Amino acid sequence: MQVRYPKSFLMLVVIGFTLVGLPLALALITSALSIDKLSKQSQRAVIQATRFAQGARELADETDRMERNIRQYAILGDADFLDAYRSAHADFGKTMASLKQLALRQRYRHYLQNLGQLEAQIDTEVNVHAASIDRLVAALDRYEELGQAMSIVLKESDALIEREVESMSDMAAHSRNIVLKQLWMMMPVALGLIIVFAMMLARPVRGIEAAIAQLGRGDLRTPIEVDGPQDLRRLGQRLDWLREQLREVEEQKTRFLQQVSHDLKTPLSALREGADLLSDGSLGALTPTQKEVAGILRQNAIRLQRQIEELLQYGAVQSQARQVKLELVPLKQLVRKVMSGLQMQALNKSIDIQLVCPRAVTETDAEKLRVIIDNLLSNAIKHAPPQSAIQLGLAQHDDQLWVDVIDEGPGIPRSERTKIFERFYHRAAPEQGPVPGSGLGLAIVAEFVRALAGSIEVCDREQGAHFRVRLPISYWTDEAL
Template sequence: MLTKLTRLSIDRLSLRNLTLLGFSLVAIPLVATLLFAANKLSQLAEQSTSSIFTVAKLIRLNTDIADYLTKVERSASQFIVLNDADTKQRYLKQHRALHQVIEQAINEQPNQSISKLLTDLQQSSQTIAKLLQQVDKHDISLEDIQQLFKQLNSNKIQLKQHTNNIINQQANHIYQSSEQARANLLTSLAIIPITLIIAIVFILLITKPLKRLIDEIKQLEQGNFKAKINFSGSSEYEEIALALETMRQRLHELELQKTSFIRHISHELKTPLAAIREGTELIYDHSVGDLNPEQQEICDIIKASVSRLQTLIEDLLDFNIVLDSTSLQETKITPLAPLIDKVIAQRQLDIKRKSLSIEKNLANLSLFTNATQLSVIIENLLSNAIKFSPEQGKITICAQEINNKVTLTISDQGPGISKEITEKIFDAFYQGPQPENSQIKGSGLGLTIVKELLSRLQAAITIANGKTGASFVISFEQSTNSHVTEDLTQSQTSN
């Protein structure tokens, strides 16, 4: 219950607050991780610097003590052999330098063990110095001095070993600290997937309402004005939804008015047209008396014009089907073969008039679509194929399913369609070059109706020119509700 309330409260946040919240939840862990990593790296740098300085001092101390001990031992040995004042002064000078080095190291060295070793070294050195200053009172041999310096060198070796142990400890400490810092950094990288998940969640929270609004807009685009747009969410999205709902209501009103107008005007036109046609037929059949050639010619013109007007009204009624968005709701599973047979039967007189043959190669396919609108599409394309087919020509109707998409092709053996005409052929009231002696006159709305209806049925149409004639290829992009059986209908030919 608490989770549901939390989600509802998040959904009600404004787009700005939702964006700020998402940015904060992503940025805060990242910033905290960066600060933590920076602190660990800073500590490692300080420890490394301190250890390096300590190691450098110990190495320098060992080097200085070794150098001065070597010089002191050499000058002491020379003094025992030569016993002159210059050699003694050189020895005393080097002894004081060694004493200063040891004293300074004792004062600066925090390690007690090293300080004790340095103190022992200093005392041993002073013992030798006192002994050499009394060389006149005591009989001191070179072997005695060398023995004393051997003890002093032993103290130096102990000091070096101890300092080397400390150097190794510092090196191990730096290595362990670096490994720990590396482990901490690797651990802190785990925050990246967490922040990515947070970012994805907020992206979904922002884009999901947009997807819903896009779906509503697509419904309006397809002419579905009946479904009310109900939307709850952030204030910005609700404002957009309210504007879409207002637009939907207005479009629905206009749609009803437009459909009603076309229906009424078509009915009003057909009523007097029927009377005119009936009267013309009576005159044309000489029911009211014989006609002279001039009257007969005028009667022929009237009869052709009445037929032309009737065709235009029928096309207008078909166009009304396109504009009528309510018919889009009448979708159902529609078998293709019976529907195509019904359309062919309706145009049988025009087919026989030109002695055409119809070749069908249809799989046992069905579409989840609007049967009325699909019938209008096929009828217009078949009428176009009949119109441009030569006498005793052949019209091929083929349907197949490829990659879960149904393709319907209607081909004729006419003159084909040039590229210039192809670009304009779906424009309203456009009529290309008419075939010679054509008995079928069009209004220029047929292919416009086809294009519009296919757009609403989420299908596409393309035109392909073969060696002879043209082919209209319809591809139903969303045919997931179509099904195919393994039994295919054999090719049939009807004359």
């Protein structure tokens, strides 16, 4: 599935942060709205309950005033007490009217209505029988009934406050549950978006990292493609352009080496033949000093010719590395053949090669494996001290073939462990001075190991050098061919 990226990496980052933060922001906004709604509802409920309770107590006070004033009037007959009663009755009516304006439930309205009707009946009887003290006293007995109705209103006002507090608590718990549910719902969405955009951000970065690693490994044949926003794709195109330039420079260098090496072979052959003629006395007798000079000329001509041949071989190796020919290879037979070719070099230094190799058959490129073992073993012989031992071991480890070559030479410093696989790099033995060679042997090993999708490393060792090659294998059997 092709992922559609925005035009720039910055825009991708901005979009990612926006989409990741959007669910959380939505949850916060919803929570804020829920809390605001709860707050307003709670405020209205508290105001209603408080006003109702306050009004109920005012009604109780005014009822007490009316009863007290009318009883005093009945006893003393003073008209001032009757006026005070009527004033308290008017206040009772105002308070009742204000309470009826509140948004109360039907049951509270019913209690208030009953209370108001009872008080109105008593007031009518008071006004009708104000001149007759006996009848007025009979009307006063109904204040006990009014007090009972008033007690019910007061009790219900207190209960209303308690119910509103419980309702507020329930609403708060409900809002909290809603907020938590929204957060639990939004968190997976946000986490999913984080994972998606992390992958979208990491994918082009990994592509660029892989492209740089590819150039660092010297793989100049594989095209570089970076998927992602336009600016990163352009960067990938520039890296691919750099790869093409490096490949062209590499090919020019290889052609130059091949041409120069070829052009030097003819005059070098003439120099070597002349040195041979001088050394064997074919051109006349030489003095001891002249023979020594002729021998030096002959040895250096042979050395130079060998290095030119190695340069030509490396050019052929680079073209061979592109082609891998898999076949069944008997390991011990191949290793014996390599050791046979290096027997004279080992005998000249009295070096004992200790071989540990199973009689097994594996599937690999026989020629490349032969060159890898040959160059590593030749390198070990070159750097090992006389009358020492070299360990050569081949073994299977899971789905890999391990090739270990260990010598007792001066070893390889950590600072040089990556450089020794570079072309034309020479390392010096501390006591022996520069070791002669073209500096291509380990470079060829590294080239062939990469061609076989393996790896090579220098392992830690107190004395000497330890090279380990790991090659993937898909077939292994202990049966010899």
